[in-house]
Structures are given as C-alpha cells and as structure tokens.
Amino acid sequence: MSYETVFDCIKKQEVNYQKPVTLIDGWDWSMKDHLRRSFLYKNSQFEENNEDRELRPNKNIILAIRNVENRTEGFDVKDIELYVNDADEYYKSFLVRKYHDKWALENSMDTFIDDMVDSYGDYGGVLVRNTNENRPEVIDLQSLAFCNQTDILAYPFCIKHIFSQAQLRKMDKWGLDENGADVSIEDFIILCKDENGEEKDEIEVYELHGLLPKEWMSDERTAEESKKDLSQVQIVAYYKKQDGQEQGVTLFKKREPKLPFKFLARDKIVGRALGRGGVEELFEPQKWTNWNEITITEMLNSASKTLYKSTDPSFKNNNNLSGVNNNEVLTLQEGRDIGQIDTYPRNAVVFNEALIRWESHAQTLGSASQELLSGGTNAGTPFKLFEAQVMEDKSMHRFRQGQIAVFMDEVYRDWILPHIAQDIANDHNFLADLSADEMQGISKNVANKEWNKYVMDKIAPIGKDGEIPTEDKDAFIANAQQEFINGGLKRFVEIWKDDIKKPLDVFTNIAGKQKNLALLTDKLTNVLRQFLAAPQLRQDPEMVKLLNVILESSGMSPIMFGSAPMSQMPQQQMQQMQPQMANQNA
Numbered sequence: 001m002s003y004e005t006v007f008d009c010i011k012k013q014e015v016n017y018q019k020p021v022t023l024i025d026g027w028d029w030s031m032k033d034h035l036r037r038s039f040l041y042k043n044s045q046f047e048e049n050n051e052d053r054e055l056r057p058n059k060n061i062i063l064a065i066r067n068v069e070n071r072t073e074g075f076d077v078k079d080i081e082l083y084v085n086d087a088d089e090y091y092k093s094f095l096v097r098k099y100h101d102k103w104a105l106e107n108s109m110d111t112f113i114d115d116m117v118d119s120y121g122d123y124g125g126v127l128v129r130n131t132n133e134n135r136p137e138v139i140d141l142q143s144l145a146f147c148n149q150t151d152i153l154a155y156p157f158c159i160k161h162i163f164s165q166a167q168l169r170k171m172d173k174w175g176l177d178e179n180g181a182d183v184s185i186e187d188f189i190i191l192c193k194d195e196n197g198e199e200k201d202e203i204e205v206y207e208l209h210g211l212l213p214k215e216w217m218s219d220e221r222t223a224e225e226s227k228k229d230l231s232q233v234q235i236v237a238y239y240k241k242q243d244g245q246e247q248g249v250t251l252f253k254k255r256e257p258k259l260p261f262k263f264l265a266r267d268k269i270v271g272r273a274l275g276r277g278g279v280e281e282l283f284e285p286q287k288w289t290n291w292n293e294i295t296i297t298e299m300l301n302s303a304s305k306t307l308y309k310s311t312d313p314s315f316k317n318n319n320n321l322s323g324v325n326n327n328e329v330l331t332l333q334e335g336r337d338i339g340q341i342d343t344y345p346r347n348a349v350v351f352n353e354a355l356i357r358w359e360s361h362a363q364t365l366g367s368a369s370q371e372l373l374s375g376g377t378n379a380g381t382p383f384k385l386f387e388a389q390v391m392e393d394k395s396m397h398r399f400r401q402g403q404i405a406v407f408m409d410e411v412y413r414d415w416i417l418p419h420i421a422q423d424i425a426n427d428h429n430f431l432a433d434l435s436a437d438e439m440q441g442i443s444k445n446v447a448n449k450e451w452n453k454y455v456m457d458k459i460a461p462i463g464k465d466g467e468i469p470t471e472d473k474d475a476f477i478a479n480a481q482q483e484f485i486n487g488g489l490k491r492f493v494e495i496w497k498d499d500i501k502k503p504l505d506v507f508t509n510i511a512g513k514q515k516n517l518a519l520l521t522d523k524l525t526n527v528l529r530q531f532l533a534a535p536q537l538r539q540d541p542e543m544v545k546l547l548n549v550i551l552e553s554s555g556m557s558p559i560m561f562g563s564a565p566m567s568q569m570p571q572q573q574m575q576q577m578q579p580q581m582a583n584q585n586a
Contacts, residue, residue: 006216006234007248010145010158010206017146023271031149031274035142038123038279041286042066055301059293061359062282064373065366066121069278072397073404074117077104080412082420085505094442099424101433107135113408120266120404124277127152130260130415134423139261141274145206152273153263156210163203165189173252174235180218180253188249191239205251208234209259217253231256262414264407266400278366285362292355299345307343312336367396413505433490440485447480 020030040047044060082100083093104110115138119126127139139159147157168174168185175185183191192200211229235252265275308321312332324330332338363369434442451473 005248006208006212006236006250007238009212010208010236010248013146013156013158017144017149021149021272023269029149029272031147031272034274034277034280035123037283038277039142041283042122042279046290055294055297057290057293057297059289059355060286061289061362062279062286065282065362065368066278068368068373069121069366069397069400070114070117072394073121073401074113075401075405077101077109077113080104080408082417083505096424099428100420103134103420103423109135112136112138116408117404120264120400121278124267124269124274124280125152125263125265126407128262128264128411130262132260134416134419136411136415147273149273150271153259153261156208156212158209159207161205161207163205164201165199165203168203168205171251175251181251182249183251185251188237188239188251191249192237193240203237205235205237208236209256209261217255231259262407262411264403266403281365282362285358285365289355289358289362292351292358296345296348296351296355299348299351303343303345305343307341308338309341310336310338312338367394417505443481443484444477446484447477450480451477 017032018030020028020033023029037047039045040050042060042062044058044063046056046058049056078101080100082096084096112135116126116128119138119141123141125141127141129137129139131137143159143161144152145158145160148155168189171185173179175181175183175188189199189203192203194200210231212232212234214228214230216234217230217232233252233254233256234250236248236250238246238248241247263273265273266278267276269276310332313336314333315338330338363373454476
C-alpha cells in the first residue's frame with residue numbers, strides 16, 4: 001500500500017471495497033454485496049424497498065434449510081476429547097476430559113462453535129481471532145471495513161467496530177503513549193461530537209492488520225527491517241474538527257509478527273476469498289419464490305374485489321352496490337342488463353406449481369430433503385428406505401462437518417490447549433457427570449483398589465499377626481463395584497497441582513457424532529437375535545470368523561462383543577469325538 005498516512009489508507013480502501021472483482025468474464029462479484037444479500041435473505045428481507053410490504057410478501061425458504069445445515073454440520077463440546085499425549089500417563093486423560101467439560105462450560109465454548117458454524121454456513125467462510133484469553137472470537141464478516149476480496153489473510157484487512165463510550169473505556173491498553181497513541185481515550189471521547197455538538201453515544205473505531213509501511217511504526221527497527229514493510233496492528237479513529245474536516249488519530253499500534261487470525265472457507269470458489277455460502281446457494285430460488293408470491297398476491301387482491309358491469313345508464317351514478325339490501329329488486333330499463341365481472345384467478349395454479357418447483361430445487365441445492373426438514377416421512381414408507389434416504393441426505397453435511405472439525409482441531413492446538421494446560425496445573429475439585437462406560441471402568445479400578453487395601457490390612461504387618469484373607473476375591477470386588485455404582489453418576493473429581501505435566505493433545509470425535517443411532521440399534525438387535533438363537537456360534541472358530549466379517553461390514557468392531565474362545569469346540573462336537581480319541585489311545 002502506498003499511502004501517505006494510515007488514515008488515508010483506511011478511508012480509500014473502504015471506498016474501494018465497495019467495488020466488485022471479476023472472477024471470470026461475465027461474473028463480477030462483490031464481497032460486501034454478497035454479505036449484505038445473504039444477511040437480508042436469511043432474515044426475510046428484500047434487497048430494496050424493505051419498508052414497502054404492501055402486496056409484497058416474503059416467503060422465506062432459506063431459513064428452514066439453513067437450520068437443517070446447522071443441525072447436521074454443527075457439533076457439541078462433548079465431541080471434543082482431550083488426552084494426555086504420553087503412553088505412561090495416558091490414564092490421566094480421563095481427568096483432562098472431565099476438566100475440559102467444566103472449562104468449556106465456563107467459557108461458553110458451545111456458543112463459539114455455534115457462531116463458527118453459522119458464519120461458515122451463512123456467508124461461505126469463518127474468520128476467527130485469538131484473543132489471548134481462553135475463548136477465541138468469531139469475527140462478524142459484515143464488520144470488515146475492507147479486505148482483499150480474493151484472499152483475506154494474505155493482504156491487509158480492517159475491522160470496523162462500533163463502541164459505546166463505556167466499551168471504549170474498557171480498552172485499557174488503548175490511548176497510552178507507550179502504545180503509540182496520539183490521544184488518550186478520555187480526550188478522544190471529548191473530541192467526538194455529533195452534528196449538534198453533543199458527545200456521541202456510538203463511536204467508530206478501525207482495527208487494521210497486515211504488512212504495512214514501516215513509516216507508520218515509530219519504534220526502532222533493525223537495518224534489515226527498515227528496508228521492508230512491517231507486520232503490525234493499527235487502531236485508529238476519526239473525529240470532525242470545528243471547520244468540518246475529518247481528523248484521524250491513533251489509539252494503539254504495535255508490531256504483530258504473527259497474525260492472530262485463522263480463516264476457513266466453505267465450498268471454495270477460485271478467485272474469491274469466501275466460498276459458496278449456504279444462503280448464496282439459494283439466492284435464485286428465494287428471488288423467484290418471492291416474485292411468484294408477489295404475483296399470486298396481486299392476483300388474489302384482484303380476485304377479492306366484486307365488480308359489476310351494466311348497460312343501463314341509470315346506474316352510471318351508482319358505482320357501489322354495498323348499500324343495496326338483501327333480496328332488493330333493482331329496476332332496469334327495457335333491454336338493459338347488469339352482471340358481475342369474472343375476476344377468478346385462473347393462472348394461480350401455474351404460479352403455485354412454479355412455487356413448488358422452486359422450493360423443491362432449493363431443498364436439493366441445500367441437501368435438505370423433506371425427511372430432514374420435518375424429521376419424519378410419509379406413512380407407509382419402509383424404515384430401511386427412510387434410513388437410507390436420511391444417510392444419503394446427510395452425506396454432504398458430514399463432509400462439511402469434517403472440514404469444520406479439522407479447523408477446530410487447529411484452533412484448539414494453537415490457541416486453546418496452552419490456556420487449558422496452564423489452568424489445569426493448579427488444584428481443582430469439581431463436580432462432574434460420568435457416563436455409563438466411565439462409571440463401569442472407574443468402578444472396576446476402585447473395587448480392585450479396595451481389594452488390595454483389604455489384603456494389605458489383613459497381612460500387615462508382615463511377620464507378626466498378619467493373616468491371609470480367605471474371602472472370595474471375585475465376590476468382594478463385585479460387591480465393592482456395585483457399592484460404587486450405587487453412588488450415582490455425579491461425582492467430585494479432584495486434580496492435584498502439577499498432576500498433569502505432560503503435553504495435551506486434542507481429538508475431535510466427529511465420527512462418533514455421525515453415527516446413525518437408529519441404524520446402529522437395528523444392527524445390534526440383529527446380532528443379538530443371532531446370539532440368542534444359536535449361542536454355540538461363539539464357540540465355532542469358522543463361524544466366529546464369518547461373524548467378524550459381518551460385523552466389520554456393518555461398520556461395527558468385533559471387539560465390542562469381546563474375544564471369542566477360538567480354541568474351544570462346541571460341546572456336541574467334543575462328545576462325538578471322544579469315542580474316536582479313546583479308540584486311538586487304545
């Protein structure tokens with residue numbers, strides 16, 4: 001950028017941002033217009049003359065489809081699993097996961113995920129900022145004052161904030177001489193006046209990031225740095241002087257060696273920064289749906305009127321029959337007639353059919369079948385067919401969900417895990433909800449520990465009065481395990497200071513969320529039926545191999561059902577072989 005001052009740069013680039021870029025011959029695209037149109041269409045607004053709703057209905061076919069996409073592409077905090085990246089201390093991963101559940105709730109990570117999925121789906125991309133605090137921030141793309149419309153992070157970009165005076169005062173690092181400020185926050189608030197000379201309630205502040213001219217930084221630089229642009233952040237604002245001229249001031253500036261932003265594009269389109277947005281896919285169906293609805297409304301408005309025609313000149317001064325009583329007889333001149341004009345909207349059927357076609361087309365584009373929109377299907381549809389349709393309809397959403405999961409992994413590793421690792425190094429005692437599997441596993445460990453303690457109490461001190469316990473170990477452990485389980489699923493978890501010293505890692509368990517529970521239940525039920533009908537199958541090595549193939553082909557692990565005694569033979573087969581073995585020994 002070759003501008004004399006940062007203030008000139010921001011104002012000129014903000015104007016240039018209004019202009020479209022050419023993606024290919026015949027297609028000019030404006031990122032600002034794209035964001036505006038997406039926002040308007042999703043919220044049942046027209047692009048022009050929104051205040052005029054007379055005979056202008058807006059039938060929103062986008063919102064329901066976007067809701068389906070958000071439900072199927074989003075995920076929850078519980079789908080993010082942390083673990084200790086060390087083989088010897090991997091068992092501590094349970095403590096880390098439970099602490100993460102508590103940490104995520106305190107820092108509203110579910111809201112962060114929802115905001116990220118919304119921006120990704122609505123606009124075709126999501127821009128996330130590292131706040132150097134626990135929770136990152138999703139940048140509203142509409143708040144961009146300007147950016148390069150082909151690649152946001154590769155060029156300087158600017159975020160436009162609207163602050164109240166109270167919000168501006170909370171920026172404690174702004175307005176300080178040591179941070180390159182021209183004026184203090186309080187003095188700037190006094191300078192900001194509206195047209196009536198009153199202090200402004202809302203103040204515009206610009207946040208500029210990227211490689212910028214070295215002259216804009218006043219700190220000392222090395223000889224090498226003085227030859228090139230510097231990566232920096234500039235916080236500037238404007239006020240009007242008494243002569244009406246706009247004056248820019250710097251509230252904060254510093255070097256920024258590493259850009260604290262990450263960006264993920266949905267369905268990438270060559271030549272532009274944002275991918276294809278979920279609302280953008282439905283621009284045309286929404287536009288023509290509204291046109292059809294407006295046309296039908298105009299037809300219905302005409303059809304709602306009762307009009308008459310008459311050849312009798314005596315009715316020329318009586319253009320309204322609303323005052324005529326029921327069953328009143330009207331006198332007509334000889335040879336004259338009066339009748340009702342036909343205003344029936346015969347073309348309404350054609351427009352209704354067009355509406356159905358556009359809505360169906362929108363559902364196809366948004367991968368939102370009727371089953372996903374309504375959560376059900378037509379009566380009489382076989383369950384297997386319904387199940388297959390739902391799985392196919394969700395395939396595109398799962399693909400995008402996987403993209404978001406990979407992006408979330410990167411955000412966690414780079415920005416979030418360091419904060420969690422630092423927080424978890426202190427003492428913690430908190431209430432956690434345990435799953436059935438977690439309760440089962442912990443109860444076994446607790447029961448074994450109780451047994452070991454019981455044994456040590458019996459035989460200690462060694463060499464004196466110790467006695468070896470004669471109780472049934474299995475019965476003792478089973479009783480201790482049951483007592484622990486009876487305590488309920490809510491338990492206090494305690495982490496000691498510096499107990500977690502090994503590096504943490506993250507795994508986004510999107511695959512687990514994608515399981516179709518109805519389908520999995522159906523498969524498990526079929527396997528259970530086979531076991532009940534022929535339990536000896538688990539004793540036949542050849543049948544076990546066949547069963548394992550069936551399980552793996554169904555997407556289930558044979559380990560779920562435990563190891564089969566491969567060396568044992570069915571009892572009937574053993575009885576048949578016993579006489580033969582006796583003869584051979586004889």
